[in-house]
Amino acid sequence: MSPEPIEERLDHLRPSPSPRFYRRMSRAAWTPVAIARRRVLLTTGLTLMIAVVLLAFTPQGRAWAQQALRFFTRASGDTLPAPTIPTMRWVDQTPGRPAPTLIPEEPTQPAFSADCGDIHAPRCTFAQIRSKVNFKVEQLGVIPAGLYFIGATGGPDAVELIYDSADHGGFLYLREEPWTGSSKQTAWQVGASAVVESVRIGDLSGEYVRGTFMMKDGDQTVTWDAQADEQTLHWVDGGVFYEMQSAGPVLPVDRQAFVSLAASLTTGSVAASLTPMPPTPTANTFNFQSAFPLTIPQAEQQAGFPVLAPSKLPAILSFVGARINTPDELIPGAVTLFYLLDQNIQGPNTDGLFLQEQPVPDQARCTWCGFRVGDSAAVWADTTASVVGSGIQMVQVGDAQGEYVQGVWTGRNNNGTWAWEPDQPVKRLRWRANGVAFELSYYGDDISQADMLAIAGSIRR
């Protein structure tokens, strides 16, 4: 036998994973499931804001506080008005000579922030936070596998202990403060249909609820979702009010297991290993200067064409630098500008806005000047990321016609085909003006379609 048949046989080897593998990977940290979980968490924070306002300023809210629940407040329905999103603040730019526009917010810092950091990066040890307050402070006596104690912070009236997972797929938040019984402490609002269960934490009684209010993009309301894997437990022990909340797959979505964690609270040392968590990649650790090393004039010189930039940007974005796309990238030779999201918006992160541009003569064929609807098979042959599943919107960018689309292809189907996910906040805007093709892209909820159109409309040299 000649070697060729051996080669042919090798060519035919195509091992493939089993359905079990695809089921497992459908829950991985980067999947829509994980992203949806993060949205649930975001909505919870917004809902809490509603609850505090309603309870403080409306008679109905004060009446809610009188209901039978001891540590929670039951809403009159499962749907509430969505909170108002603060208006975006914009800052004028000088195109061609970009200067950092980052104007940090002045977040309300915990009183101990100088020593203990803020909630993004709490750095006080348990012993340190205990020494700073005049009430009893406890920590988890048992730390679930995959969770790490990050640190504690707070002020004289309340302390917060944060436990996080390495991939931020789940966390546990523990707040402790002297019990006053005020409406502020019982303002955590649950849906009318929420099942609030009385539970025993050792000899103490507390209240446990699973679920949260959820809001979809564009909705004017938030709706209670009892299936969300977020758990909250409130109780009082020795004059201290405890609020323990978890989210994410690291923690057991099981009432009894969750309550057992609460029962493990201790003022003593923790026997469990306190292995330091792997460092979280942040804007400080990611080398942006290496990824976007050029100024705009340098990019112009290397690319050989004038580079345009926004003349107006939301104050939460800051210019970092530029680069020339390599021949292997989707749009070879294009210039990419990167604007980093304010680190105060959601803690250390590397999110940001991308602007890619490249001259394309008006009459020339341009493969990436817009989008086209296609199916899963078309995605494989798409070399410019132009194929989308649906939802192409024709928009006006100054005097030019552009195309906007939101969504991303994912492997949700678990069968080797692509699935278009239009709800994912992957936003792209493409247009062509004055012989230049542009793509503006952003991942996230902080920049809206209207914001992107406003940014695009301000682009000039």
Place this chain on the structure above:
Amino acid sequence: MSDRTNRFFKLLRRQKGPQPLGSPANFTVFYERTHLPVFRYLYGLTGGPREDVEDLTAESFTRAWRARHTFQGDEAAALGWLLKIARRLVIDDYRRRKARPVTEGDIPNLHVGSDPQPEEAAVQGEDQERIWSLLTTLPDGPREILALRYLLGWRVNRIAEYLEMPENTVSVTINRTLERLRQMWLQEQED
């Protein structure tokens, strides 16, 4: 917004994934495009069983996800980076295991490129089981090169770049290993 709400709100928002090289959307696309090559590469390195290879594949992507901000480069480079993570996993966790005979359950879900007739398919299946069995007897280095060449379909120059060895060495290794497989195949037939 109260201090408490403000701080908790920010904690929640921190859960969002980072960019530019590591957004969930980008990583999802990357995973979809590379999970089969990674799986096949690991299968080639270890020889199975499939469940173990699936675990290794999943762990490789999990490690890549956690370390995604340390990577810079295009998608082709990213695949090489990911394969090196996978190879380290194999070295760390599996190299200590002694090679063991291939059992029926180890034979992967083998897909052939065309749609052969039932009898032909049966013959092909037997052939592939034999080939797979022979592959597991090869030393690590040649087996890896064959996995890259035939399971991933890489060209010699790309293999050489990935393994950081001269192209000629890769070509010679492939030819010698094919000849060795051929001899083993014939020997089995005679037995």
